[in-house]
Amino acid sequence: MHKHLEQPIFKLIGQVADELQRPCFVIGGYVRDIVLCRQSKDIDVVTLGSGIELAEALCKKLGRGAHLSVFRNFGTAQVKYRKGHESWEVEFVGARRESYSRNSRKPIVEDGTLQDDQNRRDFTINALALCLNSDHYGELVDPFDGMGDIEREIIRTPLDPDITFSDDPLRMMRAIRFATQLNFRIYPDTFDAIKRNKERIKIISRERIADELGKIIRADIPSRGFILLDESGLLPFICPELAALKGSETIDGHGHKDNFYHTLTVLDNVALRSRNEWLRWAALFHDIAKPRTKRYDARLGWTFHNHNFIGAKMIPGIFRTMKLPLNEHMKYVQKLVELHMRPIVLAEEEVTDSAVRRLLFDAGNDIDELMLLCEADITSRNAEKVRRYLDNFALVRRKLEEIEEKDRVRNFQPPVGGEEIMEYFALPPSREVGELKSAIKNAILDGIIPNEREAAWQYMLDQAAQMGIEKKV
Ligand code: ATP
């Protein structure tokens, strides 16, 4: 393990600890990430006795460039250091023992041994400690065979999983999140305990759950996390609307696809091509209104009329409950959910210029990501069908470029403004002014006139004449 502790900071912390005659270890996620060769920033150091004292002594030794923050309530301290190219952050804490009461995930905390401190950790792979004192420098303390679990790619609790999860149910989300991020399996005993304790998730704040969901959706293959959420029984507590996508119904021998697994395929398809987290949320929710809009018609079979519009309307409520942000990211997700059928309809029919212009106008700068979502949405197992759709999409994409080059409607600015219209006809703000403006917009989008000022002005005058609006003299 020596080679991973080459940075001078670790030696220095060890020296300061030696001087205070204190055992001292790097512990938890940082050690796990060293073993897994993952990037990791936050270094956690645990010592016997006061972590704050050790941090203070280190700061004194470092002098300029070091900055200390003390959190007395938590008994922790943070040292930030920046000098030249070197820059890092270390959290210091005294080894502790924790005991829980049933109604809270806030434990009663007492001073403890290193072993106590490792016992309170959530998973074996998160309980590894590396000694920093000079006489045992770089020695690994691994009481639960966390190294073996890393090798076997397993998420497992150090102690009785029922107690671990009941004490702090957030750990159930963390288990699924780590399994997703690291592509590990959850140990069967551990997973069964999640199933038994699923209801306990109710005591966890929605913000904490949203943090973990964010980490799941940003992972390389996010579907893994949602499958585990479903299999553990947690999903209905976290997002009942997603859970409702599950299953398929058959009437008169006609079935429809399982929209949960379809959704997850779309999500993974998108994740392969984009790191945009909000595009991924849009993929997750693109068919969210299908259960609500599902009908069976003897002639048409299964239909989901308007599921895109109704889905877009459902987004704010879902975001509010799940404590996802109610800002421009939500608006973006709504917009993509609403528009996700448009390119498909276009690709199915003849690709007319005016339909392409309207799509460009409605999608604006999000057009490329919308196209990506739509291509990801083609999950048929029929290779011939997939190829036909993708070919049509390629045609739509070419048309989009061609039309944008010609007409520039992607960031449409009306070539004639409402103010001008009002001034010219001496009109107050009124229905007529609005009608004239939208007549110009529609004429441009439908290709009746080019997106140019002169043509737009002439068109406006003609329309006004037809509406009986006259210039006052
Ligand atoms: P990441 O930084 O990727 O979120 P991490 O494992 O480092 O993962 P942190 O929240 O940084 O997670 O926590 C650092 C360490 O603290 C963990 O590795 C684990 O040992 C311990 N820990 C964190 N949260 C819990 C918890 N809810 N229950 C028990 N131990 C925890």
Ligand code: MG
């Ligand atoms: Mg961490």
